Amino acid sequence: MRNALRWILTLAAAVCTTSIAAAPPGWVTADRLAAADRDPDNWLSVGRDYGETRFSPLTSIDATNVSRLHLTWFHDLDTRRGQEATPVVVDGVMYTSTAWSRVLALNAVTGEALWQFDPKVNGQVAVNVCCDLVNRGVAVWKGRVYVGTLDGRLIALDARTGKPVWSVLTVDRNRAYAITGAPIVAAGKVIIGNAGAEFGVRGYVTAYDAATGKQAWRFYTVPGNPAQGFESPAMERAARTWSGKWWIDGGGGTVWNSLTYDPKLDLVYFGTGNAAPWGRSEADGDSLYCTSIVAVRGATGTYAWHYQTTPGDVWDYDADQTLTLASLVLNGRQHDVVMQASKNGFFYVLERRTGKLLSAKNYVPVNWASGVDPKTGRPTINPEARYASTGKVWLAAPGGLGGHNWQASAYSPLTGLVYIPAQEIPFPYLRDEKFERTELGMNVGLDMAATSLPPDAASRRAALSGLKGYLLAWDPQGQHEVWRAALAGPWNGGVLATAGNLVFQGTAAGDFVAYRASDGARLWSAAAQTGIVAAPMTFAVNGRQYVTVLAGWGGVYPLVAGALAFKSGHVVNRSRVLTYALDGAAELPPVVAEPPQPTPLRLPDLHSDQRLVSEGASLYARHCGQCHGDAAVSGGLTPDLRFSRALVNPDFWNAVVNEGILTPNGMVSFRKELGTTQQQAIRAYLTQRAAQTDETPPLTHPGN
Numbered sequence: 001m002r003n004a005l006r007w008i009l010t011l012a013a014a015v016c017t018t019s020i021a022a023a024p025p026g027w028v029t030a031d032r033l034a035a036a037d038r039d040p041d042n043w044l045s046v047g048r049d050y051g052e053t054r055f056s057p058l059t060s061i062d063a064t065n066v067s068r069l070h071l072t073w074f075h076d077l078d079t080r081r082g083q084e085a086t087p088v089v090v091d092g093v094m095y096t097s098t099a100w101s102r103v104l105a106l107n108a109v110t111g112e113a114l115w116q117f118d119p120k121v122n123g124q125v126a127v128n129v130c131c132d133l134v135n136r137g138v139a140v141w142k143g144r145v146y147v148g149t150l151d152g153r154l155i156a157l158d159a160r161t162g163k164p165v166w167s168v169l170t171v172d173r174n175r176a177y178a179i180t181g182a183p184i185v186a187a188g189k190v191i192i193g194n195a196g197a198e199f200g201v202r203g204y205v206t207a208y209d210a211a212t213g214k215q216a217w218r219f220y221t222v223p224g225n226p227a228q229g230f231e232s233p234a235m236e237r238a239a240r241t242w243s244g245k246w247w248i249d250g251g252g253g254t255v256w257n258s259l260t261y262d263p264k265l266d267l268v269y270f271g272t273g274n275a276a277p278w279g280r281s282e283a284d285g286d287s288l289y290c291t292s293i294v295a296v297r298g299a300t301g302t303y304a305w306h307y308q309t310t311p312g313d314v315w316d317y318d319a320d321q322t323l324t325l326a327s328l329v330l331n332g333r334q335h336d337v338v339m340q341a342s343k344n345g346f347f348y349v350l351e352r353r354t355g356k357l358l359s360a361k362n363y364v365p366v367n368w369a370s371g372v373d374p375k376t377g378r379p380t381i382n383p384e385a386r387y388a389s390t391g392k393v394w395l396a397a398p399g400g401l402g403g404h405n406w407q408a409s410a411y412s413p414l415t416g417l418v419y420i421p422a423q424e425i426p427f428p429y430l431r432d433e434k435f436e437r438t439e440l441g442m443n444v445g446l447d448m449a450a451t452s453l454p455p456d457a458a459s460r461r462a463a464l465s466g467l468k469g470y471l472l473a474w475d476p477q478g479q480h481e482v483w484r485a486a487l488a489g490p491w492n493g494g495v496l497a498t499a500g501n502l503v504f505q506g507t508a509a510g511d512f513v514a515y516r517a518s519d520g521a522r523l524w525s526a527a528a529q530t531g532i533v534a535a536p537m538t539f540a541v542n543g544r545q546y547v548t549v550l551a552g553w554g555g556v557y558p559l560v561a562g563a564l565a566f567k568s569g570h571v572v573n574r575s576r577v578l579t580y581a582l583d584g585a586a587e588l589p590p591v592v593a594e595p596p597q598p599t600p601l602r603l604p605d606l607h608s609d610q611r612l613v614s615e616g617a618s619l620y621a622r623h624c625g626q627c628h629g630d631a632a633v634s635g636g637l638t639p640d641l642r643f644s645r646a647l648v649n650p651d652f653w654n655a656v657v658n659e660g661i662l663t664p665n666g667m668v669s670f671r672k673e674l675g676t677t678q679q680q681a682i683r684a685y686l687t688q689r690a691a692q693t694d695e696t697p698p699l700t701h702p703g704n
């Protein structure tokens, strides 16, 4: 059976390669995308096909010869922030985005740069971005390359030159919107969402005419102020599930990651993020269409159905993870389904046409709900998990970073398994009773100081022992685990599955690994010199198969997790495109020795005032920790403030914190947010933390 399939795929590939030989650069069409399985040499969209399977029919590299896989070229990137994109390859040209929403076209065989595009995003927008200055990929369509930018633009580039053809602003810049997700092209339209549910925005997806950039439709995921009227009956229905004046905080529900399309049904599927802010009470209602999987018509953007994974979410259980379209046999019947390993720890299988729940089962340990009622589709929520109602700290499993985050899962129709980059990162929640919205930074309504990890060694050890990361092979038909590969810690890369009975995944520890897809045997690995979080892809040119991954440690985890991020991996960011082939002959340059650790700062006159230090800890957690790490320990992306010369040089402190001289790097002025006394308190806290460096892991050497 498998040999027959392989033969058919190979024959189809040969036919396809011949027929498209003369196509202009980046010539992806609806027919071509719909027939992606018969065109295995190309990887035509971020998820490879409309169904976001991230499964390649290529078989030249397989479980019997993968040991011969070796680097064949690499391309150094010009940014040192998280690299989360999966490249697209069309007819021998690779298109990818990188950090800061930059775009690159490379010769897919040699790695030679064909063109680069920098949208020149202003550094001050970094303060509107929760989860690193990342971009997850481009869409390619009829000779154009589409990218969403951190500052909210959607730009069409000429695939031949990288020159902009059109650009539209997709957001209101008076609100803290950002774009980190990849667009898709469906029904001739480029479809893009946005991020910012932690910052008080109203989520939506917008479709633009691919040729002109003219807006075709917009679907809001949450209702606006009823006094201004509802855009649609779907918004009117949703408004009944909210209470209070939710629109002041925007509502949230952002579509910041996965978009999928079924051309036969003309349905666009997307997941939505948390309601804003997190620390709301049960009485606030279900808050539709937040934390939901939603389907809308591709032609018009009108509501088709929704399934809410977490009604009344207060744990940041965004449903923005990979949405995979597949056909499964369930109870003896064939079903066309959409499935997701959701952040909240449950694996959902839904009927693709109607959104009806077919099954749900937890794929990681879950304590916020005991299960999902198959009749109502609603989770049975543990009352103790409703910390906003109990007023007590709740240690949630999963935590807000999810059992599975944006790192793409893959589905192999050959093994019938979904491969999930799973993790266990418990997180303590306590509602902030004094919550007030601020202009700068996150507005989540949690007491962040209370959730911060105590700096003493015993507490750290206890927290570290609960952290896990593993690649999980999950049977979506039987809803059970088939195998798992344990990793050093959480926050590893997305996944690629191939017909060569292989699964590829990069790790936070800096290894790029191949497993046998059927049983999880670890068959091959290569050192990437940095943590990998992006998902790999594969393609072929002139009969030779290649495997590519973007390397470059980053994302939200190293920004916020502080010392915990060290458990997972290789925290130095060396951003590169890495491409492997059988008998490849390239080598990465040797790692240059790191500079010696800086001397800890000791300023006893400042940190002797414990009241000031304590106030500083709270202010740090509220204003600084989202980028500089829990308990002032950098996870490798941003400067470790315990070693900042601003602590010993008041002029430099003033220049950075008040004058904003590092705005181009993302460190904006906090003059309006923090008064002189508050700044002094933060300095006192940081100098105390600097004196405690024996108790915390040492500084690494972040870039920018």
Ligand code: CA
Pocket (backbone or CB within 6 Å): 197, 198, 273, 274, 316, 318
């Ligand atoms: Ca969120």
